[in-house]
Amino acid sequence: MSEEILRFVDTIHRDRQVDKEVIFTGIEMALVSAAQKRFDQEDGIEVNIDRESGDIRAHRDGEDFDPREALGRIAAGTGKQVLFQKIREAEREVIYREYIDRVGEIFNGTVASRKGGGLVITLGNRAEGFMPRSEQSSLENWNEGDRIKVVLKEVKLQSTRVQLLVSRGDEALVRRLFEQEIPEVSDFVVEIKAVAREAGNRTKIAVATLDTNVDCVGACIGVKGSRIRNVTDELNGEKIDVVRWNESVDVLIPEALKPAEIASLELDYDAMTANVYVTEDQQSLAIGRRGQNVRLASKLTGWELNICPITNEELQKLRDQGLEQRADDMFGDRLAKVTDDESATSAPVNPLDQLFEQPASTEAETAPAAEEFEEYEEGTVVMGLEDLPGVTEEIADRLIEAQIDSTEALLEAGVEGLAAIEGLDELSAKLILEKIQEIMESVDSEEE
Structure with missing residues (x-):
């Protein structure tokens, strides 16, 4: 009996990473619970297990008894439930401590099953993540058994389990993929300043560097687009625009609205809104399909952007009449x-x-x-x-x-x-x- 206990404790510790002391305590509590059920007695029962030899010492009202002989089938079943409950609680704590500090990291997993429009993702031997429909890309369709990369978004400790919320629609996934594919980003030579994403459609990412010998945009795109293509392929063809970050909003907004060409800007620093003047042939490019380009640019810069079409004649008139006023506003x-x-x-x-x-x-x-x-x-x-x-x-x-x-x-x-x-x-x-x-x-x- 003592050797069986030691083997059982060692197996649970090795397979589920649960501390041995927790398992020994769980067995003792299970035996006490079973004895209480058997003798119909709440107090006066004590069970101790030797951690080295596995020997069991049981006392009832100061007298020794053999739990193996005293326990019946029903009492043994009660003790088993107590033991497994204790092990599940310990395992839940282990999983929570393992993942709580890894929010934002990328994980390789396997699609285990579908659940209410979402996906259950196996992340390891003991952990499963759940990816709701809202965290999935519209370009992707997954089947059971598919290998998948996800980013850990949230960890919740619930009464019966640990819920790991994973995502493929979060901006953090793009950041992590850039770190994996672009050495300059992982080495902190190029810094990702901001990311604006609509999963499955388009992503705008602003980058910067303090190294004058490094072209931050070129480093992210790679020769003939080789580096950015790896990220795009992982996102199943989602389009990615890499723009150069600038602390000056006068420079950043035109960069964020590319490929559209901006004619003029009118900034309201108090309200953080900008009227962006574009010629008629650039209006559709600036707004984008269903307003996507201006929406992403607004999110990237943190400014509310209003696209204002203007003719060439109106633009020239604005420049002629407003030169002095614009100089006063600037200086x-x-x-x-x-x-x-x-x-x-x-x-x-x-x-x-x-x-x-x-x-x-x-x-x-x-x-x-x-x-x-x-x-x-x-x-x-x-x-x-x-x-x-x-x-x-x-x-x-x-x-x-x-x-x-x-x-x-x-x-x-x-x-x-x-x-x-x-x-x-x-x-x-x-x-x-x-x-x-x-x-x-x-x-x-x-x-x-």
């Missing part, structure tokens, strides 16, 4: 026109040579306000580096360190030189240079 209180009638007759000077403010000296700080601006020519626009689109205070400091802190220096650096600055990319560099050219043309037209 705020730091935009100023400095005029000086006396200096108007001096030698010609490019009005943007002193586009950016230089650090004031101690003497300048104490001088009257009129003397502070004597160096500026008529029509000069005074502004800071961080007033340019996509340039934060940190990026402005890096530009100053690189001695790219004047109009001439910015134009001389060009797209390639600006894109080499940490925090800027080619698109940001183009926007900066376009803004400088726009201001130069505006000032020149006013002089004429």
